[in-house]
Amino acid sequence: xxxxxxxxxxxxxxxxxxxxxxxxxxxxxxxxxxxxxxxxxxxxxxxxxxxxxxxxxxxxxxxxxxxxxxxxxxxxxxxxxxxxxxxxxxxxxx
Amino acid sequence: xxxxxxxxxxxxxxxxxxxxxxxxxxxxxxxxxxxxxxxxxxxxxxxxxxxxxxxxxxxxxxxxxxxxxxxxxxxxxxxxxxxxxxxxxxxxxxxxxxxxxxxxxxxxxxxxxxxxxxxxxxxxxxxxxxxxxxxxxxxxxxxxxxxxxxxxxxxxxxxxxxxxxxxxxxxxxxxxxxxxxxxxxxxxxxxxxxxxxxxxxxxxxxx
Numbered sequence: 001x002x003x004x005x006x007x008x009x010x011x012x013x014x015x016x017x018x019x020x021x022x023x024x025x026x027x028x029x030x031x032x033x034x035x036x037x038x039x040x041x042x043x044x045x046x047x048x049x050x051x052x053x054x055x056x057x058x059x060x061x062x063x064x065x066x067x068x069x070x071x072x073x074x075x076x077x078x079x080x081x082x083x084x085x086x087x088x089x090x091x092x093x094x
Numbered sequence: 095x096x097x098x099x100x101x102x103x104x105x106x107x108x109x110x111x112x113x114x115x116x117x118x119x120x121x122x123x124x125x126x127x128x129x130x131x132x133x134x135x136x137x138x139x140x141x142x143x144x145x146x147x148x149x150x151x152x153x154x155x156x157x158x159x160x161x162x163x164x165x166x167x168x169x170x171x172x173x174x175x176x177x178x179x180x181x182x183x184x185x186x187x188x189x190x191x192x193x194x195x196x197x198x199x200x201x202x203x204x205x206x207x208x209x210x211x212x213x214x215x216x217x218x219x220x221x222x223x224x225x226x227x228x229x230x231x232x233x234x235x236x237x238x239x240x241x242x243x244x245x246x247x248x249x250x251x252x253x254x255x256x257x258x259x260x261x262x263x264x265x266x267x268x269x270x271x272x273x274x275x276x277x278x279x280x281x282x283x284x285x286x287x288x289x290x291x292x293x294x295x296x297x298x299x300x301x
Contacts, residue, residue: 010177018170025162025294029155032299037143044295052288059173060284069118076122080129084136091137 017058024051110274117278121285124248128289131241135296138233145230150300153238154208158298161204162290168197169287172256172280175263182270184263191260194283198253205246209239238297245293248286255279 028047035043057063062073139146175190212235216223219239224232259279262268268276 011174014170014173014177018166021166022163025159025166028295028299029159032295036147040300044299045292048292048295051291055169055284055288055291059169059287060281065114069115072118072122076125080125083129084133087133087137088140091140 014058017054021051021054024054108272108274113274113278114281117281121281124285128241128244131237131244132292132296135237135241138230138237139296139300142230142233145228146234147300149231149234149238150297153298154211155298157204157208158294161201162294164197164201164204165287165290168194168201169284171197172283176273176276176280179263179268179273179276180270184266184269187263187276188260191256191263195253195256195260198249198256201249202246202253205242205249209242212239241293242297245286245289248289252279252283252286255282 024047028044031043031047032040056073062070171190171194175187175194178184178187178190212218217235218224219236224235256279259268259276262275
């Protein structure tokens with residue numbers, strides 16, 4: 001595949017990713033109607049996280065990066081989850 | 095083409111990897127900047143679940159959904175502008191950047207309409223009406239204005255950045271052999287989009 005065709009393929013990929021993001025948004029809105037409470041929250045956050053992973057991988061091209069760049073974002077997410085866990089281990093027992 | 099780019103990079107002391115890494119580290123700090131308010135939201139929603147659900151029901155869901163599509167589309171056009179520069183198409187890159195900026199302005203305009211709706215009903219930080227409703231609902235609206243306002247400031251900054259990039263593309267200071275400034279601007283814009291991807295369900299989909 002030459003350079004021009006490669007770019008066209010990339011362009012099409014980005015459009016497909018955009019379409020998937022919009023569909024996931026619609027799923028999220030539908031889930032908000034049918035699920036409430038903790039289940040609704042879990043589904044909303046899961047769908048939002050899937051959208052974030054798609055944006056990170058394709059739009060921000062994290063999947064094409066190598067070395068340190070590939071691990072710092074997942075590392076940041078792990079640190080955030082630890083932070084949340086520690087906060088709720090305090091708040092949850094008050 | 096790659097050899098020529100490498101020679102230019104060496105002559106002009108450019109470090110593409112270093113620039114990108116620096117930008118990613120900045121984005122991580124921006125992420126942690128928002129993590130604080132998100133944590134605050136999480137704790138207060140846990141404590142005032144019913145009040146948060148009630149307060150969320152008066153927000154304008156259709157407008158927020160449209161805003162989400164607007165921001166997702168702007169991320170697409172931003173990415174396509176970078177592809178266009180890499181392909182050597184200056185004209186298409188400038189067009190995509192213009193569309194991205196316009197979509198950012200549309201997002202901010204919709205946000206203005208939303209906020210105006212609330213403020214005209216006496217719901218704004220420090221208002222007497224807000225002080226008289228329950229603590230849980232008051233916390234929801236305070237977090238709503240703070241977090242969407244903080245996000246809006248980032249969108250406004252992003253729009254300025256996109257316009258600057260558009261000028262640089264037109265002047266060919268951003269071009270096929272040196273696209274890192276535009277790529278870094280794109281990374282910033284996508285992060286702003288990702289933050290809204292989380293803000294939207296947390297404020298608008300809980301009722």
